[in-house]
Amino acid sequence: MIKHHPSDDILVEFSAGSLPSHLALCVSVHLQYCSTCRATVSRMQTLGGELLRGMDGVELSDGLFDAILDRVELSESVQRTQVVKPIDLLRKWLPDGLQGLNWRKQWFKLSEYVLEVPDKGNWRFSLQRISAGGIAPFHGHRGNEVTVVLKGGFSDESGAYDEGDFIIKAPGDRHKPQAFQNEDCICLTYLEAPVSLAGPLGKWIEKFKALFGSQDAVPSH
Amino acid sequence: MAFSKQSVVIPLKPNMDLSPSVQDDGSGKVDEVAPLIEAVSERRDRSAFRKIFDDFGPKIKAFAIKQGMLEHSEELVQEVMVNIWRRAQQFDRAKASGSTWIFAITRNARIDLLRKLNRINNETQVETDYLWSLPGNDDPTSSFQQALVAKQIRESLNGLPIEQRDVIAKVYLEDKSHQRVADELNLPLGTVKSRVRLALQKLKVVFQEELA
Numbered sequence: 001m002i003k004h005h006p007s008d009d010i011l012v013e014f015s016a017g018s019l020p021s022h023l024a025l026c027v028s029v030h031l032q033y034c035s036t037c038r039a040t041v042s043r044m045q046t047l048g049g050e051l052l053r054g055m056d057g058v059e060l061s062d063g064l065f066d067a068i069l070d071r072v073e074l075s076e077s078v079q080r081t082q083v084v085k086p087i088d089l090l091r092k093w094l095p096d097g098l099q100g101l102n103w104r105k106q107w108f109k110l111s112e113y114v115l116e117v118p119d120k121g122n123w124r125f126s127l128q129r130i131s132a133g134g135i136a137p138f139h140g141h142r143g144n145e146v147t148v149v150l151k152g153g154f155s156d157e158s159g160a161y162d163e164g165d166f167i168i169k170a171p172g173d174r175h176k177p178q179a180f181q182n183e184d185c186i187c188l189t190y191l192e193a194p195v196s197l198a199g200p201l202g203k204w205i206e207k208f209k210a211l212f213g214s215q216d217a218v219p220s221h
Numbered sequence: 222m223a224f225s226k227q228s229v230v231i232p233l234k235p236n237m238d239l240s241p242s243v244q245d246d247g248s249g250k251v252d253e254v255a256p257l258i259e260a261v262s263e264r265r266d267r268s269a270f271r272k273i274f275d276d277f278g279p280k281i282k283a284f285a286i287k288q289g290m291l292e293h294s295e296e297l298v299q300e301v302m303v304n305i306w307r308r309a310q311q312f313d314r315a316k317a318s319g320s321t322w323i324f325a326i327t328r329n330a331r332i333d334l335l336r337k338l339n340r341i342n343n344e345t346q347v348e349t350d351y352l353w354s355l356p357g358n359d360d361p362t363s364s365f366q367q368a369l370v371a372k373q374i375r376e377s378l379n380g381l382p383i384e385q386r387d388v389i390a391k392v393y394l395e396d397k398s399h400q401r402v403a404d405e406l407n408l409p410l411g412t413v414k415s416r417v418r419l420a421l422q423k424l425k426v427v428f429q430e431e432l433a
């Protein structure tokens with residue numbers, strides 16, 4: 001059962017099409033699991049439709065309709081038959097789903113598979129895996145961290161999260177996730193800025209990383 | 222509410238199960254746009270297409286201008302109309318009212334146009350129609366109910382206090398995040414968020430307590 005949803009603010013911006021695209025992708029993945037948010041977004045889009053309909057129009061150029069007719073005569077109609085599954089949304093990066101990924105170990109029980117990182121800037125779009133029962137290091141964030149649970153589940157200081165749950169940790173929220181005992185937990189994660197490890201050991205590791213530059217991000221496709 | 226892990230969202234309905242003319246449940250009287258889209262779908266009806274263009278074209282142009290796309294505003298109208306023609310068979314009035322469907326197409330066409338013009342940063346590689354799909358509602362919603370929800374929202378919009386209507390319009394029609402609306406109106410972010418929230422509650426788009 002889904003217990004953790006995007007806030008209404010996020011759903012509104014999603015419905016209006018103004019959400020940054022990676023965040024929108026995380027919301028889309030959540031929507032595949034969550035009928036409650038689907039119903040909300042459906043009403044929010046209905047509102048969008050009514051606002052559009054209520055606008056005062058601006059006069060159009062004379063030849064516009066004919067130009068459109070010329071184009072539609074050439075165009076094929078679209079019939080989409082595919083059903084989108086959560087993993088399908090990510091198929092650009094995960095053609096075989098979650099199978100056979102080359103996970104990169106981050107910490108004892110924590111691994112990462114990078115989906116996309118920018119040429120410039122420091123956001124990070126990736127899968128995170130915590131092995132069954134494993135604990136990820138206590139960490140805080142410099143930016144928002146958006147997580148959607150794809151498989152298994154985890155718990156932290158503020159709750160337990162199951163498949164489909166959507167979690168945003170704000171900058172400054174520190175937490176220590178632990179995967180459920182029975183299976184590995186795989187999450188989709190969008191980090192607006194890199195995680196900073198908290199605690200004295202974390203600080204030491206950050207320094208170490210800065211010295212030896214292990215910010216090795218592998219762009220994948 | 223029934224929850225099923227198997228329930229998945231079809232971004233745009235592949236094919237109508239019923240011929241729309243069979244669904245004569247009166248929703249066409251509440252939603253006069255839906256029969257026009259269906260006429261385009263079933264008969265490639267050009268006069269219905271023209272009617273949609275006359276109704277929505279000028280509004281879509283106004284929408285584009287509000288989005289700061291003045292020089293591309295009629296290009297957006299073209300894209301939306303071509304998509305309406307091409308995708309008419311995917312329209313399903315049990316999933317969305319006519320204007321909701323056109324809104325979703327307009328929003329997606331706008332994103333695609335901005336992508337084409339390279340005006341969006343940090344773009345993912347996922348196609349717009351997947352990313353911004355129209356999830357619909359899986360409750361066994363009838364087309365009549367969809368039309369009714371739209372009508373109810375339309376009517377209660379008129380009763381909104383001006384400052385609530387204002388922020389809602391900015392968030393939806395001007396591509397502004399809550400933060401940008403707050404900056405523009407010189408209001409605290411919390412005030413903008415609570416105005417949006419109050420408006421959504423009055424419109425029965427969201428219900429009293431926030432899911433968390």
Ligand SMILES: [Zn+2]
Pocket residue numbers: 002004005006030034035036037038
């Ligand atoms: Zn939800």
